[in-house]
Amino acid sequence: MMSQEEKKIEEQIKDSLPYADQVDWEEVYQRVIYRYSTPHGVQHIKEELERLEDRGELIVHHIKPHNQPVEYQTINGQPKKIPTTRLWHHKSCGQCGHIPGYPTSVFWIMNKLETDYVDEPHQTSCTGWNYHASGASNPVALAGVFARNFWRSYEIDYYPLIHCGTSFGHYKEIRNMLVLHKEIREKLRPIMRKLDMDIVVPEEIVHYSEWMFVKSKEAARERKYDLSSVKAAVHTPCHVYKLVPDDTIYDPSVFQGRRPAAPTGTVINMGAKIVDYSTWWDCCGFGFRHILTEREFTRSFALFKKVIPAVEEGHADVFVTSDTGCVTTLDKSQWAGKAHGLNYNLPVLSDAQFVAMAMGADPYMIGQIHWHATNVEGFLRGIGVPVNEYKEKFNQYLQDLKEGKAESKYLYKPHRKIDYYLTLPDRVQWLKGGK
Amino acid sequence: MSQLKLPPITDDPRFLDMSYEEQGAVEEERRNLDSLPVEERKIAIDYWNEVKSDFRFNEYLRGCLNCGVCTSACPAAKFYDFGPREMIQYMMRDEADKIYEFVNKKVWACVQCYTCSMRCPFNNEIAGLIMVLREYAVKMGLKSAKEILAPYRRILYVVMTTGNQVTPNMIQPETFPDWGPQAVEEATNMDLYRKAVPVDLLQRSDIGWHASLQTAVELMTIMIESGVLDSIKNVDQDLYDMIMDIYDERSQQLREIKEKYEKGELNEDELPDSWLDL
Numbered sequence: 001m002m003s004q005e006e007k008k009i010e011e012q013i014k015d016s017l018p019y020a021d022q023v024d025w026e027e028v029y030q031r032v033i034y035r036y037s038t039p040h041g042v043q044h045i046k047e048e049l050e051r052l053e054d055r056g057e058l059i060v061h062h063i064k065p066h067n068q069p070v071e072y073q074t075i076n077g078q079p080k081k082i083p084t085t086r087l088w089h090h091k092s093c094g095q096c097g098h099i100p101g102y103p104t105s106v107f108w109i110m111n112k113l114e115t116d117y118v119d120e121p122h123q124t125s126c127t128g129w130n131y132h133a134s135g136a137s138n139p140v141a142l143a144g145v146f147a148r149n150f151w152r153s154y155e156i157d158y159y160p161l162i163h164c165g166t167s168f169g170h171y172k173e174i175r176n177m178l179v180l181h182k183e184i185r186e187k188l189r190p191i192m193r194k195l196d197m198d199i200v201v202p203e204e205i206v207h208y209s210e211w212m213f214v215k216s217k218e219a220a221r222e223r224k225y226d227l228s229s230v231k232a233a234v235h236t237p238c239h240v241y242k243l244v245p246d247d248t249i250y251d252p253s254v255f256q257g258r259r260p261a262a263p264t265g266t267v268i269n270m271g272a273k274i275v276d277y278s279t280w281w282d283c284c285g286f287g288f289r290h291i292l293t294e295r296e297f298t299r300s301f302a303l304f305k306k307v308i309p310a311v312e313e314g315h316a317d318v319f320v321t322s323d324t325g326c327v328t329t330l331d332k333s334q335w336a337g338k339a340h341g342l343n344y345n346l347p348v349l350s351d352a353q354f355v356a357m358a359m360g361a362d363p364y365m366i367g368q369i370h371w372h373a374t375n376v377e378g379f380l381r382g383i384g385v386p387v388n389e390y391k392e393k394f395n396q397y398l399q400d401l402k403e404g405k406a407e408s409k410y411l412y413k414p415h416r417k418i419d420y421y422l423t424l425p426d427r428v429q430w431l432k433g434g435k
Numbered sequence: 436m437s438q439l440k441l442p443p444i445t446d447d448p449r450f451l452d453m454s455y456e457e458q459g460a461v462e463e464e465r466r467n468l469d470s471l472p473v474e475e476r477k478i479a480i481d482y483w484n485e486v487k488s489d490f491r492f493n494e495y496l497r498g499c500l501n502c503g504v505c506t507s508a509c510p511a512a513k514f515y516d517f518g519p520r521e522m523i524q525y526m527m528r529d530e531a532d533k534i535y536e537f538v539n540k541k542v543w544a545c546v547q548c549y550t551c552s553m554r555c556p557f558n559n560e561i562a563g564l565i566m567v568l569r570e571y572a573v574k575m576g577l578k579s580a581k582e583i584l585a586p587y588r589r590i591l592y593v594v595m596t597t598g599n600q601v602t603p604n605m606i607q608p609e610t611f612p613d614w615g616p617q618a619v620e621e622a623t624n625m626d627l628y629r630k631a632v633p634v635d636l637l638q639r640s641d642i643g644w645h646a647s648l649q650t651a652v653e654l655m656t657i658m659i660e661s662g663v664l665d666s667i668k669n670v671d672q673d674l675y676d677m678i679m680d681i682y683d684e685r686s687q688q689l690r691e692i693k694e695k696y697e698k699g700e701l702n703e704d705e706l707p708d709s710w711l712d713l
């Protein structure tokens with residue numbers, strides 16, 4: 001029953017807003033906060049996500065206690081949960097293709113830190129590299145790729161951890177779009193039904209570098225080499241913190257919370273010294289299309305705007321970054337500079353490789369540093385890694401593989417042949433030690 | 436066009452619109468198209484109307500101070516005749532011809548770093564607007580999209596059929612000599628080096644990781660049903676035909692394998708090691 005007072009208020013509302021009952025207040029609310037909330041805020045998106053879940057418009061993949069989450073803050077002070085275990089690897093096509101030591105380092109660290117994970121062939125890339133390079137896609141397709149991948153992690157209840165910085169930024173944006181735009185959900189739903197799936201949105205979109213930062217103190221306890229004399233320049237990838245900026249973690253220990261926590265905080269926690277340079281905020285020059293078909297731009301930009309400032313201003317010994325395109329660009333753009341007498345050879349590593357090798361991972365078997373163009377070996381020698389011994393061992397392994405004398409070694413149990421064809425419900429059970 | 440009495444042309448730079456050769460007040464229809472050849476005017480208008488009707492347009496374009504903060508931080512502006520401020524200004528002024536010219540050349544210079552978007556005091560999603568322009572350029576098969584996508588064909592093919600953007604073996608000595616001698620060494624012994632990566636999914640040279648057949652077919656279904664393939668058809672008919680043929684074949688294979696599996700008749704050992712070799 002409505003009290004007298006409530007009735008009076010109702011009447012007054014009717015008087016002052018005669019169209020009140022014809023207005024979709026939720027829509028007005030969404031519009032107002034979207035336009036006038038904190039710049040780039042995501043709080044209203046998270047609220048709307050809950051509402052859509054209640055109405056059954058989509059499925060939310062929640063972070064559960066078995067994911068052992070920890071809470072950090074985004075730049076505007078909003079909480080962000082980072083799951084630490086029972087994770088589903090959303091690999092990166094560029095990492096797996098050209099920097100294989102990047103994902104293998106992540107797996108190796110997870111093995112070391114006894115993290116539960118699943119890596120499987122039922123994943124595609126986010127297709128964001130293609131989208132940003134060519135424009136040959138559209139919102140429904142991008143949302144479909146998002147929902148299909150996240151369905152696969154949802155059905156086995158392993159929480160998605162995104163390896164690529166572009167996938168991370170891009171998925172944050174797609175999540176916002178799916179939540180705010182009914183028309184996209186309506187176009188996507190029949191496609192998902194055709195695949196026997198539904199629209200799944202993870203509660204948080206989490207980048208592995210955030211996970212790495214959260215776990216870096218624990219990793220540092222297992223450190224094998226002293227990094228205190230290392231001067232590291234960090235490149236924070238644009239797509240990690242400039243795309244949906246309010247959904248990346250910050251921490252007071254990293255530049256007083258004024259720059260993203262990862263990967264700078266990871267490098268600090270591992271005991272290295274961070275050196276600053278004036279273009280820390282600038283892009284690496286990757287450009288999506290440029291790295292493939294217009295590399296004269298990429299090379300020049302990476303060298304002049306990133307590598308040279310890091311060396312000349314910061315006297316860096318190593319460049320650490322946390323994204324596919326940035327590692328590729330910074331590493332591969334230095335060699336051509338020699339033609340102009342610009343003899344820079346600053347080693348470039350992902351944070352994962354940096355951590356793994358500091359923890360004693362084999363630089364060739366795990367770090368796969370032979371895929372890098374810069375002087376990573378020199379850097380490792382400097383911190384005391386017996387590079388030559390490892391190299392000899394690895395070359396022998398290559399020789400044996402070639403002659404059929406050795407079997408490939410694996411970081412986790414290889415998949416069954418059938419898993420390369422069908423997405424079977426028993427796949428995790430089998431991978432986790434069943435028959 | 437009726438003859439208007441125009442005010443005299445000013446030489447005071449505060450009143451000049453630097454994007455036009457002709458200064459002074461000009462009626463709107465003429466101003467918005469006057470730099471284009473007659474045969475392109477309709478395309479330009481249709482294109483611009485399509486862009487404006489996209490659901491992202493109003494959300495991403497919120498206003499502009501013409502402050503140039505976006506361009507001052509733009510990596511592409513440092514190397515190309517390109518700047519995001521210019522584009523936003525054309526959009527704010529509804530200048531169909533300028534947008535069309537911009538799309539035909541400059542829009543592809545952007546490196547999608549989102550620095551402009553983060554800096555803009557009006558919170559414009561500038562990099563997102565650039566993507567909307569590119570998307571419609573492909574969708575409507577504009578000349579610039581065709582030119583830009585020509586060297587990019589193989590990559591589009593890989594992405595549409597496997598869901599991976601790049602393959603290890605695309606790094607060939609003749610195409611990537613600037614990556615240095617190490618990349619050449621990897622390229623010449625690619626299969627062996629891939630075998631030494633300690634994750635089974637990563638051991639091929641023709642794909643970043645080995646996705647399952649079902650996954651590839653699901654991805655292609657999404658691309659077809661959402662209209663991406665229709666856009667590709669407008670810029671590259673051959674590529675479209677090739678992808679559609681592959682889709683038919685692979686979905687057929689998948690159906691057969693699934694059926695056998697469901698009936699309990701599938702003998703795993705008889706399957707080829709990889710469906711990619713089929």
Ligand code: SF4
Pocket residue numbers: 505508509510511512518519544545546547548549550551552561562565
């Ligand atoms: S996203 Fe494009 S327009 Fe914006 S700053 Fe980067 S390169 Fe320039």
Ligand code: SF4
Pocket residue numbers: 498499500501502503504505506519520523554555556557558559561
């Ligand atoms: S930063 Fe924003 S307001 Fe300033 S010129 Fe660029 S688009 Fe306009």
